[in-house]
Amino acid sequence: MKKNSLKKYYLIILLLSVIVGCKDKDTSSSSNNDMETSTDSERGNDSDSGDDLDVKTSNFSESDKSLICLWPKVGLRDIAGRKGAKYLTTIYFGETVKFLGEKETASDNKDYLKVELSDGQQGWVYDYLLSENGKLAVLKNTLAIYKRPDVMEFVGNKFGRGDIVVVLNESKGDWQKVTGFQKENEGWIQNSDNFVYDELDIKLAILYNRAINEDSQSKKQKKLKLITDNPAFQQSSFIDIVQNALIGDDNDAYGEDDFSELDASISSDQLYISTDVLNARSNPNSEEDNVVFQLEKGDVCDIIEKGNFETIRDNSSNWYKINFNGNEGWVFGYFTSKK
Template sequence: MKKIFIAVVSISLMVVSCKGEVNTSNNSATEVSDNSETKKTENTSSKENDESGDAICLLDKLSVRETPTAKGKWITSMSLGEKVYFTGEKHIDSVTKKDYFKVKLIDGKEGWSRAPFLAVNGKVGVITQKTSVYKRPDLLTKTENEFSPMDIIAVIGNQDDWVQVKGKRATGKYIEEVWVKSNNISDKQVDIATAKFAGIALTKPTMTDRIKALQEVVGNSDFAESSFIGLIQEKIKDYESKNVPVDVQDVKVEE
């Protein structure tokens, strides 16, 4: 009888022990499941808040600095129309209140640049002809402003046959976000590059220097297929007709 009692007690203890292990196992599985859900939520949230992506530089010689301040160590500069990678990191200078974005260039260099001069998730383009500016994709919102041929911009949106662009007009002072008709824009690399270097040529201090610089653009075989070559040649002729040598002017005055 005593042996039977001992056996019953042993079996009872074994059952209780097994239940405890099962409960412990279930709790562990729940904890793993909870942790997985937490990690899944964190990853989803991080992905949703990620604003990184390609960006277009809208200002020639835009500085890239080691730190997000105007006094940060200068690393390099970007070209108007250049495509860079925006890392998603942002900073507001506590003193100047200016916004900065961290970017990575094609050669691997990284640094901070002024946010207003970058078009995140934009595509570079160039205006092909004199183009009216609209506040919204509606003919009734036409403004008095116009883009000029060879103005480099970034396309940041579209609707039907309209595109929203960000950039500075040749006759403007600031970076603007406006709407234009899509048939006024070229995304060809040869047109963008030709426009960029022709724009630099037009900033030369004297008419003689401008003529020389424009002739170099026209004479560059890499730009031969650009739709702007004819326009640049006309500009050269116009400058040459107005660029009268000083000694010739003196003769006319004496006469």
């Protein structure tokens, strides 16, 4: 009798252990998946669910302190920092959130802000990835960027027609301070008549920006076509930008970019850029905020070092440390002649 009781006892303990173990595994898996689905802009994983095509409009009052997301995707988490934090949802480029007045420095020595989304969900985000006290606008025309509100302070960069900017609360005469996508371009521009605040135009521009920043050509074309096929956007004055991008993609698909002369002229320790714009980074990691400068299609770079082989969003290649006109950085080989 004692033996049977003892056996039953051990069986119950074993069964409980299995159940607890399975539960822990599911929790761990869920947590890991959350971390992989969306990170603080550093990760660009995407799904074809179409959720990121939804441009959320702000329902906050003017008295609320709002923040605008400047990165393609920013992870909202339940606590400040990444260590031990649970992913809640994704904030997309151009989305406005409300700052709830709480700021915390996490164990990674970064400052995080507590925010509320338009649907009422609350959580924490890395403060660098959002812009405070600004208003979204689309630019009608190409405009030069200046370091200060002075024509002598041209920095060499320009915003293009259809670019999304955050118009900051700093102005001087007809000068206005603005910041752009991923804060890559920030400074003063002249002629504020070029700012378009129309909600339809802003939504189109945001979706267009998300589309052209897709590394996967098929996803890029799919998202561009969704914009052009949407009857509402036919009324936008910027629909031609999307249509031209689709035509350009079709031309590229048929091989109209001829690099044969470059192929013949560069040496084995050089490479050229084969995509429109490519970020050069301080280290071979596309998941960090580490862009040091940008390269354009056809730029020829000297190779300093060949890095690790990696697959990023179904695109596989080595990383390369390059020198371009005295500037050094790492580029992903898939978007170069070393593809």
